Amino acid sequence: TxxxxxxxxxxxxxxxxxxxxxxxxxxRSYLPTGGDQVVLPGDDLDFTKLDRLTMVACGTAFxxxxxxxxxxxxxxxxxxxxxxxxxxxxxxxxxxxRTLALFVxxxxxxxxxLAALRYCEGKADKIVSVVNVAESSIARxxxxxxxxxxxxxxxxxxxxxxxCQLSVLLMLALKAAADRGTxxxxxxxxxxxxxxxxxxxxxxxxxxxDAIRQSAQRLSEARDVLFLGRGLMYxxxxxxxxxxxxxxxxHAEGYASGELKHGPIALIDKHMPVVVMAPRDAVFDKTVSxxxxxxxxxxxxxxxxxxxxxxxxxxxxxxxxxxxxxHTSLAPILYSVPAQLLAYHTAVAxxxxxxxxxxxxxxxxxx
Ligand code: G6P
Numbered sequence: 001t002x003x004x005x006x007x008x009x010x011x012x013x014x015x016x017x018x019x020x021x022x023x024x025x026x027x028r029s030y031l032p033t034g035g036d037q038v039v040l041p042g043d044d045l046d047f048t049k050l051d052r053l054t055m056v057a058c059g060t061a062f063x064x065x066x067x068x069x070x071x072x073x074x075x076x077x078x079x080x081x082x083x084x085x086x087x088x089x090x091x092x093x094x095x096x097x098r099t100l101a102l103f104v105x106x107x108x109x110x111x112x113x114l115a116a117l118r119y120c121e122g123k124a125d126k127i128v129s130v131v132n133v134a135e136s137s138i139a140r141x142x143x144x145x146x147x148x149x150x151x152x153x154x155x156x157x158x159x160x161x162x163x164c165q166l167s168v169l170l171m172l173a174l175k176a177a178a179d180r181g182t183x184x185x186x187x188x189x190x191x192x193x194x195x196x197x198x199x200x201x202x203x204x205x206x207x208x209x210d211a212i213r214q215s216a217q218r219l220s221e222a223r224d225v226l227f228l229g230r231g232l233m234y235x236x237x238x239x240x241x242x243x244x245x246x247x248x249x250x251h252a253e254g255y256a257s258g259e260l261k262h263g264p265i266a267l268i269d270k271h272m273p274v275v276v277m278a279p280r281d282a283v284f285d286k287t288v289s290x291x292x293x294x295x296x297x298x299x300x301x302x303x304x305x306x307x308x309x310x311x312x313x314x315x316x317x318x319x320x321x322x323x324x325x326x327h328t329s330l331a332p333i334l335y336s337v338p339a340q341l342l343a344y345h346t347a348v349a350x351x352x353x354x355x356x357x358x359x360x361x362x363x364x365x366x367x
Pocket of ligand 1: 157
């Protein structure tokens, strides 16, 4: 009933709207007030003893891992491999005993992810999981399970679990950076302050709902949609495309902006909407030049950026979605909201079954 959905039409809408609250909960539980130190539940992890991180997951959780790779590399200077569980488990990759094997799963029951975890037993130094369901198989079989505190997620298309996974993974990367001394106290304090401010900016992003719905109205007429991003926005471009195809059945692809000219640019014409995820960060100018290449071929750009970015680059775009300003590291968490709402409103405009999209399951427990 609508009551279970907290007055929303769909569980997905409710779960998107809950993000400021559940993300706040996730942040509070790893970053207790009164300090900037990330505290893990149970026994501790010492990142100085580890020289590599191997992350494995499926679906949306895989994109959370791809985002976390940027954080672990940039903040903690750790080499990171990320793999899809179904590929990882059969490739039989060598795992050194100084590896932290990290598995990310909302349900904690995904068959391929669980099999990948079992493959790492006795090989990796430690097996850690990032899960929503604390009683799950993946949590049970890990040396350490890190809950994301998203609460029950019902919509098949994952939303609040994704932003909570990202929040926990960012805090884990900060813990790694602190252990390894790759960030100074001031930088850690900056990140901690930004994390604590995240619920407020997530609310501001949710306030853009009407503008996003208008852009979605236009997307609902498209046959194909391209999502572009660079750096931390690249995995999010893929997640945005995944969300859109899952629930609206519109073919969508996420691409690294810099790869545009190596293929997808051939598809650009006046029928092709291109969603560009571009906060005004260090790679902004590069992304804008890719966006101009799209517009020169009559592609229809939806620019998702902040005030500075929009002021600088809105000339000739089809529409804009305005995000609050946020610490660069946190942008993928914040920009998840417009990615989710674009998919949601497009699906609603098309009249698809948003919470139960055809052919998909919430949890894939068989191969
Ligand atoms: C299914 C769900 C996705 C989810 C993926 C991985 O495909 O529909 O939303 O991202 O499984 O699930 P997990 O529970 O392991 O995160």
